Each structure stands twice: as structure tokens, then as C-alpha cells.
Amino acid sequence: MSEGILRADAERNRERILAAAEEAFLERGAGVPLEEVAKRAKVGIGTLYRRFPTREALLAATSNERFMAVAETSRRRDIELDPGDALRRFLEELAKNTSVYQSLAASLGTVIQHGTAGCTAITAEGERLLRRAQASGVIRPDANFDDIIYVVSAIAIAVEKDSAPTTRIAHLVDLLFNGLCVR
Known part of the structure; x- marks a missing residue:
């Protein structure tokens, strides 16, 4: 052959x-x-x-296109939003896309480390938005991308069985943002 x-x-x-x-x-x-x-x-x-x-490698591959789309949409939308709103919208979209498969959120941190194009894009975009929001003085300087992934995972887990997950995600991201914002 x-x-x-x-x-x-x-x-x-x-x-x-x-x-x-x-x-x-x-x-x-x-x-x-x-x-x-x-x-x-x-x-x-x-x-x-x-x-x-590994299961995480398979999850990364099946999530690749969704993660690429979240990162690309965020980059395009970034021009019209202030740094805080851009990061907030990114977090909402990432949480929504992490909720696509029940139980994906529990391993999100490991999944995005697999180096698929989508995982790399989501990490790069999240880190860029976080740095931009921190530089503008909106977000606390001690927050890092891993913190965001942990919280996005928690939000996605919280809405797994919710009847209106999109509304709940927006509310939970708002709560997260209140903790991340500089006081």
C-alpha cells in the first residue's frame, strides 16, 4: 500500500x-x-x-473551530469596544462555547493547553484582552489568564443544566467582572 x-x-x-x-x-x-x-x-x-x-486532546480538536471563531470575533469586535467591555464579551462567548458539551468546563484548563490552532488563538486573545484591560486601569493587575479560565470554567459548570444559560452566563460574567475591576 x-x-x-x-x-x-x-x-x-x-x-x-x-x-x-x-x-x-x-x-x-x-x-x-x-x-x-x-x-x-x-x-x-x-x-x-x-x-x-487523551480525552482532552479530542475535546480540543472538536472545540477547535468554535475557539477559533470566538478569538476571531473578539479581534474584530475589539476595535469598537473599550478594554473592559471587550474582555467581558470575550468571557461571555468563551463561557457559552465551553457550555456546548456538558462537562467540558471541568477540563477547560487542560483542554486549551493542547496547542490546536483554536486553543492557541483563544489563549492569545484572552491574554491580549486581559493585558489591554489591565493597562487601561480597568482590571486588577494581579489577575492572570489562568484565573480567568478557572472562573469561566466555574461559570460554564454553573449553567450546564440551566434553562436560560445565555442570560445566566451574562449575569455571572458581570459578577466576575465586579471582582476583577480595579476599585
């Missing part, structure tokens, strides 16, 4: 795994057994683990 055929098969397997994972995570949450994901993708569990050695 030629190398090109192997690469094409590997790419097809990767895409099937991602599609199956997206479907399973949406239906049953981020804690769905990976064996179920492999079965849905019609690949062996070894194939899944070769492509995605």
Missing part, C-alpha cells in the same frame, strides 16, 4: 473520529466513553488513541 493511501485513510479516520466525537459529546457530554466514540466512528480504540492520546 502506498504512503499516499495510508495518509488518506488516516485523514478519513481522523475526520470520522471528530464527527463521531462531536455527535457523542453533544448528546451525552464530554465524559462519554471513548470506546463509544470509536464505535460510532467505526474505528478501533487504538486508532482513536493514536490520533487523540
